[in-house]
Amino acid sequence: MIVGVVGGGQLARMMIPAAVELGIELRVLAEGEGMSASLAATAVGDYRDAATVLAFAEGVDVVTFDHEHVPQAVLRALVEAGHAVHPGPDALRFAQDKREMRARMAELGAPQPDWAPVDSADDLAAFLADHGGVGVVKTATGGYDGKGVRVVRSVEDAADWLEGAAAGGPRLLVEELVDFRRELAQLVARRPSGEAVVWPLVQTVQRDSICAEVLAPAPDAARIQPVVDDIARQVAEGLGVTGVLAVELFETTDGRVLVNELAMRPHNSGHWSIDGAITSQFEQHLRAVLDLPLGSTALVAPASVMVNVIGGPASGAMADRYAGALAAHPDVKVHSYAKSTRAGRKVGHVTAIGDDLDEVAYRARAAAAHFDA
Amino acid sequence: MIVGVVGGGQLARMMIPAAVELGIELRVLAEGEGMSASLAATAVGDYRDAATVLAFAEGVDVVTFDHEHVPQAVLRALVEAGHAVHPGPDALRFAQDKREMRARMAELGAPQPDWAPVDSADDLAAFLADHGGVGVVKTATGGYDGKGVRVVRSVEDAADWLEGAAAGGPRLLVEELVDFRRELAQLVARRPSGEAVVWPLVQTVQRDSICAEVLAPAPDAARIQPVVDDIARQVAEGLGVTGVLAVELFETTDGRVLVNELAMRPHNSGHWSIDGAITSQFEQHLRAVLDLPLGSTALVAPASVMVNVIGGPASGAMADRYAGALAAHPDVKVHSYAKSTRAGRKVGHVTAIGDDLDEVAYRARAAAAHFDA
Numbered sequence: 001m002i003v004g005v006v007g008g009g010q011l012a013r014m015m016i017p018a019a020v021e022l023g024i025e026l027r028v029l030a031e032g033e034g035m036s037a038s039l040a041a042t043a044v045g046d047y048r049d050a051a052t053v054l055a056f057a058e059g060v061d062v063v064t065f066d067h068e069h070v071p072q073a074v075l076r077a078l079v080e081a082g083h084a085v086h087p088g089p090d091a092l093r094f095a096q097d098k099r100e101m102r103a104r105m106a107e108l109g110a111p112q113p114d115w116a117p118v119d120s121a122d123d124l125a126a127f128l129a130d131h132g133g134v135g136v137v138k139t140a141t142g143g144y145d146g147k148g149v150r151v152v153r154s155v156e157d158a159a160d161w162l163e164g165a166a167a168g169g170p171r172l173l174v175e176e177l178v179d180f181r182r183e184l185a186q187l188v189a190r191r192p193s194g195e196a197v198v199w200p201l202v203q204t205v206q207r208d209s210i211c212a213e214v215l216a217p218a219p220d221a222a223r224i225q226p227v228v229d230d231i232a233r234q235v236a237e238g239l240g241v242t243g244v245l246a247v248e249l250f251e252t253t254d255g256r257v258l259v260n261e262l263a264m265r266p267h268n269s270g271h272w273s274i275d276g277a278i279t280s281q282f283e284q285h286l287r288a289v290l291d292l293p294l295g296s297t298a299l300v301a302p303a304s305v306m307v308n309v310i311g312g313p314a315s316g317a318m319a320d321r322y323a324g325a326l327a328a329h330p331d332v333k334v335h336s337y338a339k340s341t342r343a344g345r346k347v348g349h350v351t352a353i354g355d356d357l358d359e360v361a362y363r364a365r366a367a368a369a370h371f372d373a
Numbered sequence: 374m375i376v377g378v379v380g381g382g383q384l385a386r387m388m389i390p391a392a393v394e395l396g397i398e399l400r401v402l403a404e405g406e407g408m409s410a411s412l413a414a415t416a417v418g419d420y421r422d423a424a425t426v427l428a429f430a431e432g433v434d435v436v437t438f439d440h441e442h443v444p445q446a447v448l449r450a451l452v453e454a455g456h457a458v459h460p461g462p463d464a465l466r467f468a469q470d471k472r473e474m475r476a477r478m479a480e481l482g483a484p485q486p487d488w489a490p491v492d493s494a495d496d497l498a499a500f501l502a503d504h505g506g507v508g509v510v511k512t513a514t515g516g517y518d519g520k521g522v523r524v525v526r527s528v529e530d531a532a533d534w535l536e537g538a539a540a541g542g543p544r545l546l547v548e549e550l551v552d553f554r555r556e557l558a559q560l561v562a563r564r565p566s567g568e569a570v571v572w573p574l575v576q577t578v579q580r581d582s583i584c585a586e587v588l589a590p591a592p593d594a595a596r597i598q599p600v601v602d603d604i605a606r607q608v609a610e611g612l613g614v615t616g617v618l619a620v621e622l623f624e625t626t627d628g629r630v631l632v633n634e635l636a637m638r639p640h641n642s643g644h645w646s647i648d649g650a651i652t653s654q655f656e657q658h659l660r661a662v663l664d665l666p667l668g669s670t671a672l673v674a675p676a677s678v679m680v681n682v683i684g685g686p687a688s689g690a691m692a693d694r695y696a697g698a699l700a701a702h703p704d705v706k707v708h709s710y711a712k713s714t715r716a717g718r719k720v721g722h723v724t725a726i727g728d729d730l731d732e733v734a735y736r737a738r739a740a741a742a743h744f745d746a
Contacts, residue, residue, distance in 0.1 A: 001692050017390030020412065021647075023691060023709025023721065025686025039393065039412065274394075278704050278726075293700035300673045300726070318396060319374050327666035348396070353651075353673070372465050 001290055002027060004057055005049050007066025008035030010337035010346070011266050011282075014274065016040050018283035024290070026324050027065075029056040034338045036337045037066070050077045057083045064243055064289045065265055068095040086192065086242035087264045088288035094239050095264040099140040099173050105259055108238040108239040110231055112259045113250070119171040121155045121162055127174045128154070137161060139170035146209025151177060167355065180250035180257060184218055185269035192291045196233050197284070199277060199297040201225050204248070204269050213364070215357060216272045216304040227257055235262065244285040246270060268308070268346070273297075275333045275351040276304025301353035305361040306321040307368035309348040312341030314373045318348050325370035332367040347371075374663055375400060377430055379420050380439025381408030383710035384639050384655075384721070389413050391656035397663070401439075402429040409710045410439070423450040430456045437616055437662045441468040459565065459615035459662040460637045463552050467612050468637040472513040472546050478632055481611040483604055485632045486623070491545040494528045494535055500547045501527070507550045510534060512543035519582025524550060551631060552665040553623035557591055558642035561605040562617045562657040565664045570657070572650060574598050577621070577642050577653065580683075583717065584641045586737070589649055589677040590728060600630055608635065617658040624643055641719070643682070646670075648706045648724040649677025673724035678734040680741035682721040685714030687746045690733060692722050700745035705740040720744075 001024045005012045008030030016039060016090050019026040030041040045052035047070050054077060057063050062084040075089035087095075094101040102115045116127045118137065137158045139148040148170070150156045156173070163228070165172050183204045190196040200217035201224060218224075232247045239245075239262075244326075246267030248260040270281035279287075279295030287294055315322050318336040325334060336348040348371065352364040374397045378385045379515075381403030385447070385450050389412060392399040402425070403414040418425035420443050427450060430436050433455040448462035460468075475488045489500045491510065504597075510531045512521040512600040525531045531545070538545050556577045563569040573590035574597060605620045612618075612635075619640030621633040643654035650662075652668030660667055686694050691709040698707060709721040721744065725737035 013393060016393050016412075020386060021706070021708050022387050022695075023711045039389075102620045125467075278706075287699065292695050293703065295699065296704035298704065322395075322665050326660065326668065330666065331669035331671065333394070333651075335394050338398075 001025065002028065002060045003289060004060035004063045005037070005040070005066055005287055006053060006056070006063060006070055007031065008037040008041055009066045010036045011341070012037035012040070012066040013337060014266065014335075015281050015282045017274075017288055018280060022283065022286065024286055026062055026286075027056070029053065029260055034124050036339050039069060048074065050074045051079060054081055057081070058183070062289045064285070065092075065225060068264055070090055077234070084289075087245075087251065088240065088242065091240045091242065092264055093203075093224075095262055097171075098138055098143070099171060099260060102173060102175075104239060105235070108234060110235055110238075110259050113178050114176040115217055116174055118158075118162075119165070124152075124158060124162070124172075124174055125155050125220050128152070131176050134282050135174040136177050137172055137174050140173055141170045149209070159361070167180070178250045179253050180229065180258075181253050182218075182251050183260070184224070184228065184249040184251055184257070185214070185267070186228040186232040186238045186247045186249060187244060187267065187270045187273075187281060188247070189288045189294055190236040190241055191288045191294060195294055196236075197294045197297050198229050198232050199270065199273060199281070200299060201228050202269055208344070210308070210310060211268045212308055212310070212347070213361070214272050214306045214308070215361065216276055217299070219357060224251065225258055230339055231257070243288045244270065244281050271335070271349050272304040272306040274335070274349050276300055276306075276353050302355050303357040303360045304351060304353045305357070305364040306349050306351045307364045308346050309336075309350065309371040310346055311343045311366055311373055312339075312345070312347040313371055314341070316341050318371055321370045328370065329363060329367040332363055334367065341373075343373075374488065375396065375433045376659055376662060377402065377433035377436045377438060378410070378413070378439055379429070379443055380404065380413055381410040382439045383409045383712070384409035385413070385439040386707075386710055387639065387644070388429070388655045388659060390647075391653060391654070393437070395656065395659065397477060397659055399659075399719070400429070402426065414430060419683060421447065423447045424696055426451060427454055430454070433690055435459055435662045436535055437658070438465075441465055441637055445469070449700075457565075457662075460618075461613065461615065464612050464614045465637055468635055470513050470544075471511055471516070472544060474635060475548075478608070483556060483608055483611075483632050484630060486551050487549040489547055491531075491547050492538070493534075497525070497531060497545075497547055498528050501525070504549050508547040509550050510547050513546055514664055516544045522582070535544055535557045549740045551623045551633075552626050553631075554626050555591075555624050557597070557601065557622040557624055557630070558587070558640070559601040559605040559620045559622060560617060560640065560646070560654060561609045561614075561620070561645045562654070562661045562667055563609040563614055564661045564667060565615050567610075568667055569603050569609055570606050570641065570667045570670050572646060572654070573672060574601050577643055583681070583683060583719070583736075585681055585683070586734070587642050587645050587679040588734065589679070590672070592730060596648055597624065597630055604630070604632065608632070617643065617654050617663045644708070644722050645677040645679040645710070645724050649673060649679075649726050675728050676730040676733045677724060677726045678730070678737040679722050679724045680737045681719050682723065682741055682744040684716045684746055685718070685720040686744055687714070689714050691744055701743065702736060702740040705736055716746075
């Protein structure tokens with residue numbers, strides 16, 4: 001069994017342990033030398049180049065991804081050449097274009113914020129007028145970690161993006177500014193033959209538009225879990241997603257749950273599962289894209305908390321803090337992505353597991369703090 | 374942090390996930406192409422050749438091992454060249470020569486079977502006369518998985534080995550045939566600066582002199598755990614072991630615990646810790662040889678059972694049975710060493726965790742049975 005992963009970032013890296021354990025050969029097409037997943041890199045090249053990706057795909061059983069940025073033309077060339085591609089282009093286009101995603105969610109009847117495509121200043125003005133004069137304008141393509149997202153209170157606030165779109169830049173959409181109590185994420189894995197499994201619902205905490213920590217399971221999840229189970233399964237099936245899908249959600253102050261974003265790959269909101277679940281999202285992704293039976297998503301402990309290491313030590317390497325961090329926290333799992341440190345960059349994470357969420361969160365945050373600049 | 378591992382078998386392979394997660398670079402000197410740990414192989418060569426091993430050691434922070442067979446002369450050449458070597462030659466000689474091991478255990482006062490060096494037929498005859506006419510003759514060097522071990526009831530039963538020893542072959546020793554109730558193993562990890570930690574005591578079950586399964590923790594361990602804790606720490610310190618040490622033990626029918634064998638590396642009796650403990654023996658070994666603070670050895674569930682896959686499917690690959698095995702056992706962790714199958718060869722293992730030992734053992738055995746020929 002050989003899985004080819006396009007992209008050499010930390011998500012590809014974290015597939016390596018799962019692949020080694022199951023005896024799966026992993027091959028990575030990395031963007032350059034020294035990437036996070038370089039141990040498994042068998043090729044270096046541009047994922048936007050069809051010839052490069054087609055050459056990489058020769059001899060693998062399935063092609064999957066570290067990110068969602070492989071162009072549709074390249075994805076379709078892979079399929080036409082007879083390669084198994086999971087998730088496939090018909091699913092990935094919904095992760096690549098937020099307008100297509102919102103339109104498809106609406107067709108599926110999935111709960112989501114009010115939204116509208118924005119092709120002109122008039123479109124935006126009309127939406128703002130209907131929504132108390134405020135909205136969240138997004139570029140349909142190319143956004144991540146808060147980029148490509150802007151809260152606007154007038155058409156002028158989006159003038160540059162409107163100009164850009166008119167000049168052939170990213171198309172736009174606008175969404176209602178949701179008054180939310182907290183953010184949640186529901187991970188689901190689905191294999192081509194249809195089997196789908198969900199992990200327990202988690203709560204995500206963002207800082208500066210970057211995921212800072214994840215509480216698994218989400219506190220007080222019992223009421224919402226059946227609802228989000230249904231949403232996640234419906235979205236995975238409705239969009240034809242294969243592999244892991246993360247459904248990011250708002251829980252509104254009036255108790256509803258709305259779909260915020262989708263990620264069609266292992267996702268930061270699931271890193272806790274490496275240490276906190278019987279089957280991690282990385283193992284599950286490999287099983288799913290190979291169309292193997294999926295593993296149990298049960299927790300190994302009542303509570304898991306994952307805290308990202310963002311930026312990392314000024315010294316340049318997480319390992320420089322290991323002596324202190326590991327001595328103080330022998331029961332916390334430290335994960336390094338072997339990336340150079342840089343403000344705002346996710347360079348690793350720590351996970352603690354245990355019986356009591358507050359106690360576990362305290363330990364995870366204290367351990368992660370060892371790696372602060 | 375760069376760890377060099379001499380030997381490319383499954384123990385080196387199982388260090389890869391731990392290294393990836395901690396951001397440690399692992400380099401393996403493999404015996405040939407296509408070894409179990411080939412993903413991390415940066416060199417292929419003969420571990421008995423000092424020049425080969427010295428060249429491999431260039432640029433790594435510490436040299437450690439997949440097995441105990443690196444000759445003393447090569448180990449000492451590494452030390453003389455200034456390399457950190459863990460475990461070091463002074464410790465490894467006790468794993469390489471059972472006569473030296475028994476003599477050192479006696480000095481330390483560690484409980485062990487009666488034994489004697491055998492340099493002649495008379496030595497053996499005298500021991501047998503003192504021990505009811507029966508003994509276990511072993512070659513001091515080169516034995517494993519039941520090889521180099523023979524129960525004898527007369528000098529004639531060992532005639533070929535005595536001849537061999539006289540002709541310059543492996544030296545011999547004889548041990549009393551212990552009337553044991555069960556076999557146990559106590560894993561301990563020790564770092565150069567002295568810190569040592571033990572995992573819970575486990576029970577090992579051998580079939581045809583090969584480890585078949587491991588129950589963690591050993592049933593009814595409470596009475597024995599403090600005793601074996603002390604033995605393991607005493608042996609690790611007394612022999613100067615760095616890294617993981619497995620102390621294999623007999624529990625006698627009259628309730629004593631005797632040291633049977635030592636292994637100075639991650640050991641089959643600790644594979645359960647990958648899924649069943651906060652810190653696996655593989656992660657701990659890396660931490661120990663790098664002299665990093667050691668991790669918690671607490672269990673993640675009350676019971677873990679590991680069952681070896683020995684021989685493997687007649688089809689030649691464990692993966693050929695994944696569809697059935699994973700579907701029937703979504704909560705069991707399957708580990709493949711990516712080795713070709715062969716009667717009597719350990720090609721993988723499965724581990725189940727849960728609350729009740731009997732139930733967990735049932736699941737692990739049933740899952741492993743999917744991979745029988």
